[in-house]
Amino acid sequence: MSDEPISEACAPESTGYLRLFKIREFRAVFLAYAFSLLGIVVSEVALTVLVYGLTGSPLLSALTFALGMLPYLVGGALLSGIADRYPPRRVLVACDVLCAGCAALMALPATPVFGLLALRCAIAVVSPVFNGTRMATLTDILGDGDLFVLGRSLLRIVSQSSVLVGFGLGGVLLTVVPPRGALLITMCTFVASALLLRYGTKRRPARGSDGSALMKYSLSGARQVLGDRRIRALLLLLWAPPMFMVAPEALAAPYADEIGVGVAGVGLLMCALPVGTIAGELYAGSALSATTRARIVLPLASLTLLPLTVYAVTPGLLPAMLALALAGAGSAYTLGLDRWFVDAVPEALRGRAMTVHTAGLMTIQGVGMALAGLAAEFFAVSTVVTAAGVLGTVCCAALAAEVRATRRHRTTGGEPVGVRERATELRDGADHHVTGG
Structure with missing residues (x-):
C-alpha cells in the first residue's frame, strides 16, 4: 500500500475517522502515540507511589505530577527549533530513546528520590519537542486539509480516553508488579514507540534552519x-x-x-x-x-x-x-x-x-x-x-x-x-x- 496521503475523493467507501487507517504511516504514528501515552500514564502512577513510599512525603509525591507539566514551557521555548532543524523522524525516534533511557534509570534500585524527580523533569522537557514534531509530521503524512484535522482529533480522543481508564489501569498494574517494575514497562513502551516511528514512517528532510545557534x-x-x-x-x-x-x-x-x-x-x-x-x-x-x-x-x-x-x-x-x-x-x-x-x-x-x-x-x-x-x-x-x-x-x-x-x-x-x-x-x-x- 502506498505511503502517500489518501484523498477523501479516492475513498468513497470510508468516511470520518476510518479514512485515516488506510494510510500506513498514520497507523504507525497512532500506535506509537498509544504506546508512549501508556508509558507516561504508567510512569506517573508508579513514580507517585514510589516517591511516597521512599519519603512518606505527600508534597514530594504530588511534585512528581507537577514536574510533568512545569518544564513544558522551558522545552517549548528553548528547544522548539529542534522540530524544524533536524529530520522529523530522527527527532521523534531520538526523543523516544531518551525517554526510554530515563525510564530505565528510574527503574534502577540505586536511583535516589532526587534522581527520580530530575529524570521525570527531563522527560517533561523533551515532551513538547516530541509532541510538536509529531503534530508537524502529521501534516506531512495527512496533508494540511481535513485528514490532518481528523488525525489530530483522533489523537486527542485517545489522550482524553487515557484520563478515564489509564490511571485505573496503572493502579491495577501496581497490584501485580512493584513501582520500579512498572517503570521497566514504561521503558518498553517508549522503545516500542521508537521502533514503530523508525520503521513505520518515511525519512523526510528538515524543514529548514538559518544556521544560528x-x-x-x-x-x-x-x-x-x-x-x-x-x-x-x-x-x-x-x-x-x-x-x-x-x-x-x-x-x-x-x-x-x-x-x-x-x-x-x-x-x-x-x-x-x-x-x-x-x-x-x-x-x-x-x-x-x-x-x-x-x-x-x-x-x-x-x-x-x-x-x-x-x-x-x-x-x-x-x-x-x-x-x-x-x-x-x-x-x-x-x-x-x-x-x-x-x-x-x-x-x-x-x-x-x-x-x-x-x-x-x-x-x-x-x-x-x-x-x-x-x-x-x-x-x-x-x-x-x-x-x-x-x-x-x-x-x-x-x-x-x-x-x-x-x-x-x-x-x-x-x-x-x-x-x-x-x-x-x-x-x-x-x-x-x-x-x-
Missing part, C-alpha cells in the same frame, strides 16, 4: 509565531478554554465535599468533562463536513465555557456532571480551529509553531489549576467555577472577535486569509459530498 533559532521561531497577529489569535483561542475548563477538575474534590457526595462523586465529576470532550469530537469528526466544522468554530468557542455558570446555584452531582459534559462537548471547536492554525503557519515554521502550541497549552492549564486552587482558598468552590465560566466566556468571545478580524489580513503568501480559508472549506465540502459524508 539552537536556542536563538528556537526563540526566533517563538517570536515569529507570537508576533504574527493571526497566529497569535488562533493560539490564544486554542489555549483559553482549557485554562478555564480545568477549574472544575482541579476543584472536584472540594466541590464533592461542598455538596456532600463523597469520594465516588469526585471520580464522576472528573470523568464528566473528558466524556463530553470525546463525544463532541467523535460527533464533529464523523458527522459534520469540514465546511460545517469551520462555520461553528467561533460560536462554539465563545459558548463552550457557558455551562460552567450553572455552578452559581450550587447544583447537585447529576446537574454538575451534565454541565461539565456540555462544556467538554464544546471542545469540538478545535477541529476547525486546528485547520485554520495549520493554514496560517508557514511550512518552514510549522515544527516550532506546533511545539510552542503544545508547551503553551500545558503551561496555561497548570496556571489555570493554580489560580483556581488559590481562589478556592478565599471563595466557595461553586463561586470559583462560576467565575471561571463567566470570565472564560468573556475572554473567548473577545478572542473569537480577534480571530474574525484577522481574516482580513493577508498571509505571508499574499493571499487574503478569508479567501484562502473559504476556498479550502469549499474544496473540503466538495470532497465530503463525494464520499457521502
